[in-house]
Amino acid sequence: MINTESNNGQPRLQAVDLSKRYEDGVLALDSVNFSVYPGQVFAMLGGNGAGKTTAINLFLNLIEPTSGEAFIQGISAHREPLKAKANVAFVSENVMLYPNFTAMQNLEFFVRLGGKTECGTDDLRAVLRRVGLPDEVHHKRLKGYSKGMRQKCGIAIAILKDAPAILLDEPTSGLDPKAGFDFIRLLESLRDEGKAILMSTHDIFRAREVADVVAIMNNGRIIMQENASTLSGKDLEQVYMQYMAGHNLETAV
Template identity: 50%
Template sequence: MLRAEALTKRYGEVEALAGLELEVRPGEVYCLLGPNGAGKSTTMNLFLGFAAPTAGRAWVCGLDVQHHLLESKRHLAYIPEQVHLYPHLSGAENLEYFAGLGGSAVSGPEVTALLERVGLPAAAHHRRSGEYSKGMRQKVGLAIAVAKRARALLLDEPTSGLDPRASFEFSRLVRSMCDEGVAVLMATHDLFRARDLASRIGIMSAGRLVWEGGSGDLAGDDLERVYLEHVRRAAEEAAA
C-alpha cells in the first residue's frame, strides 16, 4: 500500500534520507522511530509529494508519487504534528471544507456522525475552532482523514503534546481505521505508544533504517534498549 524504494533525498551536502526501503501493508501500523533529523519527516514529505526524491521512488497504492502527484493523494490521508484549522470556522465547517478539497464532499448528518466517531464533544462541533485544544484539533484532523476513506494514513508525531487520555483515544481511533484495512505509517518519539499500536517498528538514524522488526519480537523494556543502542551506534559511526 505504501512502499519506499531506495528512497533518497539530499539537501545540498546533507543526506536527509539514504536509500530507504520500506513497505506498509493494508491493515498494518508501521511506526517509525528515531531522533530529530533522522529522516522521519522527510519520508512523510516524500510520500506526500511535498518534496521530490533525489533518487528512488515512493509508491502509494501502486502509484509512483512523483508521476501521480494528485492521484496518489486521493488514497492518502495525512495528519500533521499540529493540525492547524481555520480559526474563524467551526470544527464542522473545517471538516466540510477539507473533505470537499479531498473530493469527498460531506454534509449535515455525515459531518455530525464523523465528528462523533472521532469523539469530538457535540457541544464543540459548531464552536470556532480557534478555541479548540490541541487534542480537539487532532480529532478533527482524524475526522478529515476518515471522511476521505483513504487507504493509507500518514501520521507525523500525532500524539506529541496530548495528555495520556487523549493519546489513548487517538490510538483507539487509529486502530479502528486499521481494522478497516487502512495502511498506517506513523512517525513518533513515543516508544510506549509505538509498542502499543504498531504491527511493525522501524528505527531510523541519520537517514537510514537501522533496525526493523515486528512488535511481537520485543518484550518488556527491550524497545527502549534497542532504540538507544542503535541510535548510539549510528552516532558513533557518524563521528568516525
Template identity: 75%
Template sequence: MKTSHNNRPVLEAVDLTKRYEDGVLALDHVNFAIPAGELFAMLGGNGAGKTTTVNLFLNLLEPTEGEARVNGVAAHLEPLKAKSQMAFVSENVMLYPNFTAIQNLDFFAKLSGHDEYGTRYYRDVLLRVGLAEESHNKRLKGFSKGMRQKCGIAIAILKNAPAILLDEPTAGLDPKAGHDFIQLLDSLRREGKAILMSTHDIFRAREVADTIAIMDCGRIIMQKRAAELQGQDLVQIYMRYMAGRTESSPIAAPVES
C-alpha cells in the same frame, strides 16, 4: 487477526533518498512496505529523517533518488493520483480557524470529492474521534491542540483514503488524549488502512505498530515486526542502537558543481 487483507503494499519506499540543496543527505536509500491493515511506526532522534520521509510521500519534496509509492503510484511522478489515495493528519496544516468543526469537515470532504455527506454524518464522525457535541459548532481558533488533532483525523476518515500518514501525531497531547488517539489509529488499522506514523513515543509505537523501524542519519538501522519484539524492552533496544551509531550527525557532502 488481519487475514482478510492481502500483502501488496499500499505505501512503499523504494531506495528513497533525499539530499537537500545544502548537501545534507537526509535520507539514504530507505526501503519499507506497508500493506493494508498495518501500521508502520518510525522512531528516531531529531534529524533522523522521519519528516523528510513523510514529506516525500506527500510530494512536498522531490526525491533525489528512489520513489515513495502509494498503491504503486510514485508520488513525484503522479502527484494527484498519489494524493487522492492518502490522508495526512496534522493539527496545523489545512484547518480553517474561522470555520467551525462541522464547516471544516464539510469543506474538506467536498474538496476530496465527497458531496454525499451531511451534517448528521459529520457529527457521527466527530463523536467517533472523541470531539464532544458542544464543540461541533465552535470555531477552530478556540480549539486546543488535541481538539484540532481530532478534527484532522475526522477529515482523514471522511476522505476514506487507503493510506494515512501522521508526523508525530501524539506530540503535545495529554495522556488521555494520546491514548484515545492511538486507539482510534488502531481501529482504522483494523478497518484496513495502511498507516505510516513518525513518533518519539516508544510506548505508543509499541502499543499499536505492526512494524517498528528506528531511523538514524537517514537510514533505517533497525526494523522489526511487533511479534519479534514481544517480551523485549523496546526502550533498551532503542538506546542500544543509538549508542552504537557511528555518526552523530547526518552525512553532509559538498554539492557537486
C-alpha cells in the same frame, strides 16, 4: 534485513531506495526501503533530523526525491502526484486548520478538497463523535479549541477521506495522556478497517502500543526494522537506545 513483510496483498505505501538530499547538501534520507500493507501500522521512530518527516513529505510530493521512489497504492507519488494523493489521508503534527471556521466547516472543506462530495452533516457529526468531540463543540470556531481537540479534528478529516492509506506525522505530539490513549484506540480501529498507516513519532510507548512494524531511523537511514511480535517482551526503549548508540558508534568509526 529482517523480513517484515505481510501477506496482506500488495503494499499500499512503499519506499524504494528513497533518498533526499536538500539544496544545502544535507542528506535527509539515504536509500530507504520499506512497505506498509493493509491493516498494518508502521511506526518510524527516531530523533529530530532522522528523516521521518522527510519520508512523509516525499509520499505527499511536497518535495522531490533525489533518487528512488515513493509509491501509494503502486502509484508513484512523484510522477503521478494527484492520482497518488487521492489514495492517502494525512494528519500532521500540531493541526491548526482554519481558526475562524467551526469543526464542521473545517471538515466540510477538507472533505470536499479530498474529492468527497456526498458527505452530509450527519456523516460529519458521526465522525466528530467517533474521534471524541462532543456535539456541543461541533459548531464552535476552532480558535477556541485546545491542541488535543484540533488534533482530533485533523484525525476526523483523515477518517472522512476514507483513503486506503494514512500518513501520520508526530500525531501524538503534545497530546495529554487521555487524548493520547484515545488516539491509539482510534488508530487501532482504523487498522482493523484495513487501513495501511505510516506513523512518524518520537513516542516509543505509543509506538510499542499500536505499531505492527517498528523502524528506527537515524541520519536518514533505517537502522532497525522489526515486527512488533519480534519485539514483544523486549524493552523497546532499551532497544532504541542500543541501536542509536550502536549506529552512532558505527558512524563515528
